Amino acid sequence: MPYQVKKSKWIEELKNLDVIDSLDEYKHYRLCFNACAVLDVVFKKLEIEPYQKLTADRLRRRLKLALYVLRVSMSTPYDMAFACLECQRSFKRQFDLLEACPESLKCPRCGGEALNFGRHFKAPRKTAKRQWDKIRFLVKHGFRFQKIRLASGRQDSVAYPETLEEAREFIVKFKDYAIKSK
Numbered sequence: 297m298p299y300q301v302k303k304s305k306w307i308e309e310l311k312n313l314d315v316i317d318s319l320d321e322y323k324h325y326r327l328c329f330n331a332c333a334v335l336d337v338v339f340k341k342l343e344i345e346p347y348q349k350l351t352a353d354r355l356r357r358r359l360k361l362a363l364y365v366l367r368v369s370m371s372t373p374y375d376m377a378f379a380c381l382e383c384q385r386s387f388k389r390q391f392d393l394l395e396a397c398p399e400s401l402k403c404p405r406c407g408g409e410a411l412n413f414g415r416h417f418k419a420p421r422k423t424a425k426r427q428w429d430k431i432r433f434l435v436k437h438g439f440r441f442q443k444i445r446l447a448s449g450r451q452d453s454v455a456y457p458e459t460l461e462e463a464r465e466f467i468v469k470f471k472d473y474a475i476k477s478k
């Protein structure tokens with residue numbers, strides 16, 4: 297599904313490079329058309345008056361402008377899982393390396409905060425209350441499914457607890473890895 301990239305870093309970059317003249321007129325859309333690529337498009341509405349007679353030359357000049365503005369980039373996206381602890385639901389959004397990934401997004405259901413749980417989060421069923429209790433407990437103690445690696449350079453990371461009971465031990469054992477709340 298295509299969506300508009302708000303506060304686009306790419307538009308800012310194009311402005312800085314003087315490729316485009318203003319930030320407001322341009323829109324950045326992302327089209328995720330399959331699992332392995334996204335199409336990024338930056339464009340602005342071209343104003344060509346329908347009754348104006350355009351000579352071939354003028355038309356060419358305008359088309360040139362359009363092509364200059366429309367740039368397409370392909371990059372490999374990755375899915376980030378966001379979860380709303382109120383709705384007990386998660387959803388995925390695609391990001392790529394050019395784009396800063398937010399810590400939270402607005403929940404599409406309740407409008408509240410949906411937290412970024414990273415790439416590997418598997419959401420429990422909405423009705424699995426104990427599982428969601430465990431997640432709320434972990435978040436409260438600074439664990440948002442960030443990777444916990446016991447030694448730098450090690451590829452394997454610590455597995456997150458399966459149950460609320462295990463989570464109580466987990467937050468003590470790995471307290472040094474907790475995200476400090478601001």
Ligand SMILES: [Zn+2]
Pocket residue numbers: 380381382383384403404405406407408409
């Ligand atoms: Zn929600």
